[in-house]
Amino acid sequence: MTGFADVLYEVGDGTAWITLNRPEKLNALTWSSWAEIETAIDRADADDAVRCVVITGAGRGFCAGTDLTADPNQPQFPRPIEGRAALQRTRYLGPERVHRCRKPVIAAVNGVAVGAGLSLALAADIRIAAESARFSAIFVKRGIGPDTGATWFLPRLVGSDQALAMLWTGKMVPAAEAKEIGLVTEVVADDALVQRTTELASSIAHGPSIAIEIAKRLVYDGATRDLVTQTEQEQFLQQATQATEDAKEGRLSFIERREPRFAGR
Secondary structure, rough: OOOOEEEEEEEOOOOOEEEOOOOHOOOOOOOHHHHHHHHHHHHHHHHHOOEEEEEEOOOOOEOOOOOOOOOOOOOOOOOOOOOHHHHOOOOHHHHHHHHHOOOOOOEOOOEEEEEEHHHHHHHOOOEEEEEEEEEOHHHHHHHHOOOHHHHHHHHHHHHHHHHHHHHHHHEEEEEHHHHHHOOOOOOEOHHHHHHHHHHHHHHHOOOHHHHHHHHHHHHHHHHHHHHHHHHHHHHHHHHHHOOHHHHHHHHHHHOOOOOOOOOOO
């Protein structure tokens, strides 16, 4: 029993699946939805049995952004951060929490991903899009500025010119164009989205988890370091993997000329 209302949380084969589950609203998000997403990410991060996370949407859309029709008087799922810390932390940091997850995160994008839903997809490490997927920084169409980290994620993925074109026009970007400009990693047929995502997640989940988590940390931290500092940090963190069971298995499988069987330890 997850205790969630707006998301489904399931773990299998080393992967936590977080499914936005308001299909009648194209999975539009409320503040309560964001609290559930952050809590689900916290749960996945704390569970050593989880080695990869997938975020997707139920029904015919990934996420239509913020639910502008939500009733503010509805019961709210408690935020995972409480007290003074909660008062000092904006509620718009849901995508930041996804981005900060230690585990690899895949967004399986079905249908529309717009506004805050776009930010959620961009917060993942890898985006696999169905052919029917469409993306929009739709904020400008509502006469408001961007939020939920859109102006941080977009230019880092597609460059400032493409990011500004999306932010200034709110244009809808189809999956093929999204792949061309670097917004998504891969495009697959609609009926192959779950299978392809499952295959990739399983491949990651069965890898050497400590080394994989270190690689993610180094890639993102390296964006703000010089080469010498980054190389020194690589060496330091590689030492943390040397004594793991997976490192021993990696060496043994090489000697025995077979595929490694990693345990994530």
